[in-house]
Amino acid sequence: xxxxxxxxxGKPKGERGSFSGKLGYVLAVAGSAVGLGNIWRFPYxxxxxxxxxFLLVYLxxxxxxxxxLIMAETTLGRMTGKSPVGAFTAFGRTPxxxxxxxxxxxVPMIIVPYYCVIGGWxxxxxxxxxxxxxxxxxxxxxxxxxxxxxxxxxxxxxVFTAMVTIAILAGxxxxxxxxxxxxxxxxxxxxxxxxxxxxxxxxALEGVKYFFIPNFKNFSVMTVVAAMGQMFFSLSIAMGILYxxxxxxxxxxxxxxxAKQIEIFDTGIAVLAGLMIIPAVFAFSGGAMETLQAGPSLxxxxxxxxxxxxxxxxxxxxxxxxxxxxxxxxxxxxxxEAGVATFVDQTGKSRIFCTMLxxxxxxxxxxxxxxxxxxxxxxTIFGMSFLDFFDFLSNSVLMPIAALATCILILRAVGLGRxxxxxxxxxxxxxxxLFNFVIKYIxxxxxxxxxxxxxxxxxxxxxx
Ligand code: PFF
Numbered sequence: 001x002x003x004x005x006x007x008x009x010g011k012p013k014g015e016r017g018s019f020s021g022k023l024g025y026v027l028a029v030a031g032s033a034v035g036l037g038n039i040w041r042f043p044y045x046x047x048x049x050x051x052x053x054f055l056l057v058y059l060x061x062x063x064x065x066x067x068x069l070i071m072a073e074t075t076l077g078r079m080t081g082k083s084p085v086g087a088f089t090a091f092g093r094t095p096x097x098x099x100x101x102x103x104x105x106x107v108p109m110i111i112v113p114y115y116c117v118i119g120g121w122x123x124x125x126x127x128x129x130x131x132x133x134x135x136x137x138x139x140x141x142x143x144x145x146x147x148x149x150x151x152x153x154x155x156x157x158x159v160f161t162a163m164v165t166i167a168i169l170a171g172x173x174x175x176x177x178x179x180x181x182x183x184x185x186x187x188x189x190x191x192x193x194x195x196x197x198x199x200x201x202x203x204a205l206e207g208v209k210y211f212f213i214p215n216f217k218n219f220s221v222m223t224v225v226a227a228m229g230q231m232f233f234s235l236s237i238a239m240g241i242l243y244x245x246x247x248x249x250x251x252x253x254x255x256x257x258x259a260k261q262i263e264i265f266d267t268g269i270a271v272l273a274g275l276m277i278i279p280a281v282f283a284f285s286g287g288a289m290e291t292l293q294a295g296p297s298l299x300x301x302x303x304x305x306x307x308x309x310x311x312x313x314x315x316x317x318x319x320x321x322x323x324x325x326x327x328x329x330x331x332x333x334x335x336x337e338a339g340v341a342t343f344v345d346q347t348g349k350s351r352i353f354c355t356m357l358x359x360x361x362x363x364x365x366x367x368x369x370x371x372x373x374x375x376x377x378x379x380t381i382f383g384m385s386f387l388d389f390f391d392f393l394s395n396s397v398l399m400p401i402a403a404l405a406t407c408i409l410i411l412r413a414v415g416l417g418r419x420x421x422x423x424x425x426x427x428x429x430x431x432x433x434l435f436n437f438v439i440k441y442i443x444x445x446x447x448x449x450x451x452x453x454x455x456x457x458x459x460x461x462x463x464x
Pocket of ligand 1: 332
């Protein structure tokens with residue numbers, strides 16, 4: 001393909017990758033979106049922050065904000081052919097635009113490390129199921145014992161990180177697309193099976209009710225803060241990823257339709273994961289408040305109990321953790337890829353060099369998170385462990401700022417009209433009115449409120 005043809009297809013040249021057509025794009029974005037956020041993070045937040053109330057707030061946010069931000073980011077990425085810093089500064093080289101771009105780009109650099117720590121936990125459980133420890137891992141103290149051992153947590157973190165790095169070096173197409181195409185459908189089938197098993201255990205119905213029926217008593221500001229952070233995390237928005245993916249996309253891809261497909265798929269998997277885990281908390285731990293509040297460890301405590309109760313638990317355990325591992329890998333690859341793309345664009349250095357730079361950041365910050373469960377366990381930041389702190393900093397502070405920056409970029413520099421024109425190159429822009437309304441009014445106001453309340457609550461100034 002010569003250069004003008006490349007331009008027409010909207011594919012950037014040089015060291016940056018590109019997707020092989022429409023399906024490749026949707027699958028790769030779905031591969032990025034569906035990951036630990038859906039299977040590990042969503043259920044523990046829903047359990048902790050109000051069950052059905054959390055679900056309701058989450059769905060409302062997805063349909064308004066989530067939709068608008070996916071559209072905004074992918075469109076800006078495709079329009080400029082750049083990852084965030086390049087996309088922002090394409091509209092003006094002012095300090096404000098640099099900051100806006102960099103905030104989007106820094107988020108992945110904070111998420112990748114702790115994401116890889118959790119990825120390591122998943123591999124550890126996968127290996128334990130292969131070894132046949134089905135009953136041992138279902139024990140209440142198993143998880144705490146494991147994370148209490150610094151060497152073990154660090155080892156599995158490094159294994160996961162190495163896998164991600166190798167996939168990145170092997171290139172965008174092969175690394176991301178292939179894994180998504182094969183693994184996603186199998187994951188869906190298995191998740192349905194496990195969810196049905198879990199929901200049909202005695203006592204599990206209470207959990208289904210807790211998860212689906214909103215109870216206003218369970219509403220708090222934290223429900224909204226957590227649901228908002230989760231929406232960013234799960235849809236891979238407000239962290240530069242979709243700019244980067246948009247920049248790999250051809251002008252023939254219907255951006256609105258893809259956004260819809262990704263939202264439905266991503267939310268479907270999250271709800272399924274909720275149905276695997278929350279009813280099981282009621283069936284196997286009597287719906288104990290402390291288990292519902294378990295946080296990051298919830299999946300690792302609850303799911304093994306479900307498998308231990310099955311006759312075929314070992315096989316299911318192997319399969320489940322293998323698929324979750326792949327979902328986590330495709331996501332981790334896309335987060336790291338975003339960091340690498342930023343470095344390539346900004347420094348002009350080789351892909352290998354930039355990948356090594358990301359690797360270094362990952363190893364340093366990830367080790368802090370890994371050691372936060374053991375040798376650094378006595379250190380807390382604003383009362384949080386390292387992992388919780390990095391999670392809070394990225395999801396509740398930096399992502400709202402990044403999303404706000406995107407809104408400001410559109411309103412001040414790009415213009416809603418030009419953005420719509422880019423969308424309309426490939427398709428009709430059906431929800432343009434909703435999009436404009438959210439970007440113009442709802443998003444900025446809401447983001448500022450969320451940001452201020454989460455910071456004030458961490459500083460202990462307000463209680464949520
Ligand atoms: N959205 C992914 C998930 O739900 O697991 C995680 C993720 C992917 C987060 C890409 C951040 C990211 F940049």
